[in-house]
Amino acid sequence: MARHEAPDATERRERSGWGWFALWLVAAVAVGLVVKTFVVTPYVVPTGSMRDTIMEGDVLLGERVSLYFGDPEVGDVVTFDSPLDGETLIKRVVAVGGQTIELVDGAVHVDGEPLDEPYVEGRPTYSLSDLPGSAGVTYPYVVPEGCVWVMGDNRTDSKDSRYFGAVSLDDVTSRALFIYWPLDHVGAL
Template structure:
């Protein structure tokens, strides 16, 4: 009986340890709190993202990424956003259209029209 209980305890401890490693090293589990990514991801959706996606390559324009809020010291607040500019790009909004390096972007995935003007903003190297 003791061997059976010990076997179960070992199995449960191993499963918990494996789940912890997978959750902290390989995947991120996030809930989207707002509609800022609609029509791609709806408010309230739960998503899983691979933390390994950018181990061997850099993010590219158009990628949807999950990242921690830099202003949250707990690291628990996650953002889900689409990259529109990479290092060296100039991003601006004019008359409701997003321009990257002077080129109007085709963004059929956006639910609502962008309002107002913004920029130009030069994206620093190593930033997105």
């Protein structure tokens, strides 16, 4: 003989199923927010200041976890909150706290040595101190402890530390890992 459930039991099971679905949905959203806040964050690149390493419109992932265990290093591509307006920017770390920056004949020198920067593709590097609104950085410039000196790879089209000065480590939000969109730009940074 077939067992028939009372309508009450069927309704309770359906409500219970929706309850589990809602619980899983809330948990998934919570995990997503935790991952985005503390682990990885996507960024859309709005300008050409890092061209040809990163192009306008590229979408990349920045990871945050390593910043809990160590500061950015020279050569890292990082995202940070702009000292000017809080906008998220992306640039390359060229020097860290205690190092001295000089601009000599269109080349960047750190601690008296010229940097090997194949990613700038021959674009010269000059001071931006004479631009309206700049921080008036003078050279040689010693990067304060707890800060990094950042510059865009596209030196002729980048407002960077030459314009706004060193960036506090507290304002660095991630290390850029890789570009994942568009597909023809996919690659590690």
